[in-house]
Amino acid sequence: MRCIIKVRVSRRVRVMADKLVENADVEIKSFERRNRLRAIEQRVQKLWEDTRAFEVDAGEAGQPKFLVTFPYPYMNGVLHVGHAFTISKAEFAAGFQRLQGKRVLFPFGFHCTGMPIAAAAKKIKLEIELFGNPPVFPADEPEKEVKTPEPESKKSKSKVASKASKKKYQWQILEEMGVPSEKIASFADPETWLHYFPPIAMDHLKQCGIGADWRRSFITTPVNPYYDAFIRWQFNTLRKLELIDFGKRITIFAPTENQACADHDRASGEGVGPQEYTGIKMKIIGTLPASLEPFKSKDIFLVAATLRPETMHGQTNCWILPRGQYGAFETLEGEIFVCSDRAALSMSL
Numbered sequence: 001m002r003c004i005i006k007v008r009v010s011r012r013v014r015v016m017a018d019k020l021v022e023n024a025d026v027e028i029k030s031f032e033r034r035n036r037l038r039a040i041e042q043r044v045q046k047l048w049e050d051t052r053a054f055e056v057d058a059g060e061a062g063q064p065k066f067l068v069t070f071p072y073p074y075m076n077g078v079l080h081v082g083h084a085f086t087i088s089k090a091e092f093a094a095g096f097q098r099l100q101g102k103r104v105l106f107p108f109g110f111h112c113t114g115m116p117i118a119a120a121a122k123k124i125k126l127e128i129e130l131f132g133n134p135p136v137f138p139a140d141e142p143e144k145e146v147k148t149p150e151p152e153s154k155k156s157k158s159k160v161a162s163k164a165s166k167k168k169y170q171w172q173i174l175e176e177m178g179v180p181s182e183k184i185a186s187f188a189d190p191e192t193w194l195h196y197f198p199p200i201a202m203d204h205l206k207q208c209g210i211g212a213d214w215r216r217s218f219i220t221t222p223v224n225p226y227y228d229a230f231i232r233w234q235f236n237t238l239r240k241l242e243l244i245d246f247g248k249r250i251t252i253f254a255p256t257e258n259q260a261c262a263d264h265d266r267a268s269g270e271g272v273g274p275q276e277y278t279g280i281k282m283k284i285i286g287t288l289p290a291s292l293e294p295f296k297s298k299d300i301f302l303v304a305a306t307l308r309p310e311t312m313h314g315q316t317n318c319w320i321l322p323r324g325q326y327g328a329f330e331t332l333e334g335e336i337f338v339c340s341d342r343a344a345l346s347m348s349l
Contacts, residue, residue, distance in 0.1 A: 121190040
């Protein structure tokens with residue numbers, strides 16, 4: 001058990017202490033006390049490992065049990081102090097219940113599904129193609145802080161934003177995490193992330209002294225056929241019970257991945273929600289320009305998007321960009337929409 005004792009001192013004492021440090025040439029000459037505490041910690045942790053102190057089986061029927069879990073940390077890098085803070089809550093609960101004589105099970109998993117790892121792997125591949133292996137990045141470009149767009153209403157930092165690095169390139173971010181330069185090229189394969197970071201995370205958690213049953217540790221994704229089979233069983237069972245079903249909802253879509261992209265699956269853009277536009281259809285009446293003559297048997301509309309459809313009741317005119325790039329696109333209903341390529345692509349998705 002670890003405890004932190006906080007001592008409240010007066011402002012005067014703090015100021016005096018600050019001045020002493022400021023005016024003195026302070027040099028730490030010995031780590032003896034720290035090293036002695038670390039040696040005790042390592043000796044006890046070795047004892048736990050040798051005696052398999054936290055490996056727990058079902059036991060006899062009727063024996064009191066306690067299960068604690070932790071939301072799988074995402075393995076696109078090493079764990080940070082936020083993980084340690086939250087894991088401590090699970091660890092303290094497990095330790096307390098263990099002292100009550102219960103059989104305590106604390107399994108630990110690592111999250112590897114979703115798009116951030118795949119996106120980061122693609123970045124490594126692209127950087128190698130553009131700048132070589134090892135890459136030589138442009139020296140004239142200052143490093144830019146990688147930020148995630150956030151809605152104005154979101155006052156606190158998102159998880160992705162709080163973990164953002166000031167390094168511009170993915171190769172540099174991995175170097176910053178301590179990945180050896182000669183290994184970084186292999187991170188162009190997403191599976192490398194799956195096998196590299198979980199063992200490091202496990203080692204760090206062991207150093208923190210958490211009482212997990214590491215026999216039950218796992219990673220997600222179909223790379224782990226057991227976990228994959230469990231998830232399939234779970235969803236199939238829930239569907240048979242009519243507790244879940246297929247449905248439709250507005251969501252963010254990633255054209256590069258050809259799939260829906262949930263909030264925490266994104267490499268960037270966490271917290272950004274779907275933006276709802278209303279299409280205003282203005283039917284073309286009368287003589288058609290030559291480019292639209294092939295569609296004269298169909299209804300042809302100029303289509304504009306608006307966030308304020310209620311203002312359209314007072315509309316008096318429609319403006320067309322003189323240098324705009326417009327096309328004629330047929331809808332599933334057989335109508336022709338005249339709009340930009342970008343608008344047509346967005347509507348098709």
